[in-house]
Amino acid sequence: MAGETLSECILRENEAVFDAMVRHRFTTDIEAGHLPSEVFDRYLVYEGAFVETAISIFALATAKAGRIEQKRWLISVLDDLANQQIAYFERTLAARGIDPASFNLAEPRVAAFCAGMLDIAEKGPFLDIIVAMFAAEWMYLTWSKRVAAAAIADPLLNEWVAMHADDTFANQAEWLRRQIDDANARLDEAGRSRLSAVFGRVQALEIAFHDAAYGDNA
Numbered sequence: 619m620a621g622e623t624l625s626e627c628i629l630r631e632n633e634a635v636f637d638a639m640v641r642h643r644f645t646t647d648i649e650a651g652h653l654p655s656e657v658f659d660r661y662l663v664y665e666g667a668f669v670e671t672a673i674s675i676f677a678l679a680t681a682k683a684g685r686i687e688q689k690r691w692l693i694s695v696l697d698d699l700a701n702q703q704i705a706y707f708e709r710t711l712a713a714r715g716i717d718p719a720s721f722n723l724a725e726p727r728v729a730a731f732c733a734g735m736l737d738i739a740e741k742g743p744f745l746d747i748i749v750a751m752f753a754a755e756w757m758y759l760t761w762s763k764r765v766a767a768a769a770i771a772d773p774l775l776n777e778w779v780a781m782h783a784d785d786t787f788a789n790q791a792e793w794l795r796r797q798i799d800d801a802n803a804r805l806d807e808a809g810r811s812r813l814s815a816v817f818g819r820v821q822a823l824e825i826a827f828h829d830a831a832y833g834d835n836a
């Protein structure tokens with residue numbers, strides 16, 4: 619549509635699947651204060667595996683970035699993932715007495731999500747990686763900002779939601795969004811629709827990943 623940025627166009631074209639994900643039962647259960655404890659435990663183990671995958675994805679983006687300013691920013695994202703996010707999982711798994719070995723990390727929907735994201739990063743150009751991570755981060759920012767307004771009794775769950783609703787995370791998601799909008803003029807229609815399809819594919823993988831946190835009865 620005329621006067622629209624590329625990120626606005628991508629969000630409009632994928633509105634239905636994006637809304638389905640930001641309204642996923644995982645987010646509405648947290649908001650309503652009744653996320654089952656065993657679902658949070660399973661989620662933490664699956665999510666910890668994804669954060670390690672995210673380090674590989676951002677490392678590939680760093681390697682493929684054309685400009686030093688982009689590399690510099692992505693290195694700071696990597697530092698945050700390796701030092702703040704991984705530390706959250708180490709602390710949280712220990713505090714909740716979770717043994718990751720007692721969960722199935724080969725769960726098909728979790729494996730499909732991690733492998734699907736990594737595949738985009740390995741095979742795709744820089745902008746595909748940026749769009750895939752924009753899809754994952756913008757979605758988390760959107761539901762976390764909504765859910766952060768609710769009183770979350772579990773301090774570790776509260777911390778997780780707050781971490782995705784704060785300015786640092788919002789700046790990260792907005793940086794990705796700017797990369798997409800700045801590239802718009804250099805793309806043709808086929809390139810734009812390919813990126814929009816990447817965004818939609820990531821939301822579908824995300825929905826299955828969050829279903830998996832509920833076990834087999836999702």
Ligand SMILES: Cc1ncc(C[n+]2csc(CCO)c2C)c(N)n1
Binds near residue numbers: 672
């Ligand atoms: C399943 C899943 N999807 C998206 C995010 C959002 N997110 C938060 S940090 C990060 C990586 C780099 O900042 C991403 C993508 C998540 N946490 N877990």
